[in-house]
Amino acid sequence: MRTAEHIWWHVYPLAACGAPIREERTPGDRLRALLPWVSLAAESGYTGILLGPVFQSVAHGYDTLDHFRIDDRLGDDAVFDEFVSACSYQGVAVILDGVFNHVAVEHAWVSQNGPIKRDDQGNPVGWEGDGSLAELDHSDPRVEDAVVEIMCHWLERGIAGWRLDVAYAVPRDFWARVTWRVREKFPEAIFLGEMIHGDYAELASGTGIDAVTQYELWKAIWSSLKDENFFELEHALGRHAEFSSRAIMQTFIGNHDVNRIASVVGEPKAALAAVALFTLPGLPSVYYGDERAALGVRGQGAEADDPVRPALDDLDAAGDLAELYTQLIRLRRAHPWLAEATLQVAEVENQRITFTAHAQGNEVATHLSLVDGCHAHVHINGEHVVDFSR
Template sequence: MLDHAIFWHVYPLGATGARIRDWTTEDEGHRLPDLIPWLDYLIDLGCNGLLLAPIFASSTHGYDTLDHFQIDPRLGDDADFDQLIAACEERGIKVLLDGVFNHVGIDHPMVAGDGPVRRLDDGSPEPWEGHGDLALLNHEDPRTEDLVVDVMNHWLDRGIAGWRLDVAYSVPAWFWAKVVDRVRQAHPDAVFLGEIIHGDYLGLVHDGHLDTVTQYELWKAIWSSIKDVNFWELEHALGRHNDFVAQAPMQTFVGNHDVDRIASVAGPSGAALAAVLLLTLPGIPSIYYGDEQAFTGVKGSGFSADDPVRPPLPATPEELAPLGEWMHALYRELIASRRRHPWLVDAGVEVLETANESISYVVRSGTESLTVHLTIEPTATARLEFSDGETAEYAW
């Protein structure tokens, strides 16, 4: 599956306009099917995968799970989930769900009970990274392994293709290996994407028996190099990226639900350059909903810090403002080119020439190649030259 996957990444609670905090039963609803009008948009963009942030019952933002077997009542119920999955299957869209298996919400029933939760000396639940509303699971307890296997199999049986593993870097790799091996006994084609920011990317893939991990190093180098007009940072990151992809697939992105919007960080022209990088480099790309429309948003502070980067979508794509159509057209063109050259996913990359304001690199696989020339100043430009004669030039 991953050889041909390009994901559209959506934060369902935000995209469907659900209230995140201080919600009541009056805020419950059947919002999950609201994503169905966007599935043809996903296909038209050139994607074939839908990566969903948490959809399970939670207290607030979805990462404080209360029940891994229940759809969040703000999003609907099992029937709503089945409706969405059926609509995806009709279009050939593969769905990954976001599984939070490092911690649970402090109000999860097993926290107050005798569940497999890590405890401090006084018996209180151990919080994750100081977040008192999140209780760490005890991965040494075999009940945790059984729970995760049961959850994964339950939703795989219901039609999903795999899992994004939230904060996978905080969970022992041996735990993932045991879980993945058990799940693959029933679902040999299931996909496992681990979230890792810093650390041993290849170790998590190999020791955890995962398929791919988030390439945060490349994400950081892309936005930082463009923002600071310093492509030397990107040159270094591309060298490491080449080493990574030679040994395991890398999941690439320029935006997600946890970071400032690329168009806010790098500006519109910088966001366009980032799109070129994302869709010409080796890896398994995901596009965070709205980045392809040049959405802006910067994280704030406090409990609502993430809200600006997790906005609601209009009811249908036709209701989008026309201001982002130029970026949408760029993404469609770049994805179409990537579809015509599927070898890009696991190719090698070599930097040819670097200056502060420009970089050239070549992506190769066997006899196929793509040479890319980018400039930030005095004008943001991109030139793509494929070995089969296909070319494209852009200026913003």
């Protein structure tokens, strides 16, 4: 399957599987808690699972201690192999979260003269001022060699590719060399790069990165629904069209770092956000629980992210929104050309917007309205395929 045709279910495994994040560490085979959800993901039509950090770490997973070891709170190599095999059996690809910008300050590289960026006094440079995270020195060839080795190790174990955490903070030529070397052994490897602001397509240019997180579109979707101002979305769609003409955008309305869409706009408007997600160009990913109208608003301090990273056991049963997601995923699977379609806004008012996507002689027309409730209508080549009103 081509990269652009995938639909990802995004999971933050430590919290999703009920692992302690800051409490006393208790090893276990918690990754097995995801196994029943693999079948549900496949039945819903997802083609892949995007896993947040699974490597041995200090606390939240983005503070890595050992890239070659599964976090003992989730299990071991055997448990991971069982998970990947279950996904493969169901036809579901797996992408891992690669944190290659920084490591935990407790990482052996810090104390053993490894490839760590240091200040004039020889102290490790903290990532964005966080003293618990030590930045890697990407000018040191040992970092490149290590990242290539790590990536190939897990690709050999059956994964499909990598999400590159804070890819925007790593030199572009570093990614170009790494992706080229990895694809010498694994030509089909997928690379998704995280970028927050700026020219998203630029990150993909010449780096070997397949798709880039489109935060600007995410913000415009929820903000335009919350404020009932679709002119904001119109502006973002114009930029999304331009970015998409040069690279594939990873589109989303939720992830492990942002407030839950249902908490921000309410469930009916969250349904409209989902319709937009699946009828726009890009590589859509769904953050676990958003399809079930999960709630959560980020807080402050060390526990800020906890509300948006729940345990799977805490998610509500599937309801009407989940049925809409399944409908939209099947629509997207039936029309994979949408990923690289051209995009135009046909009409816009404060509470109404209609946009169209075209490719290969096909057209999807999406109409969203906040007049007298929440309404979404989608036509494909003139046929009415989605009708939502609440």
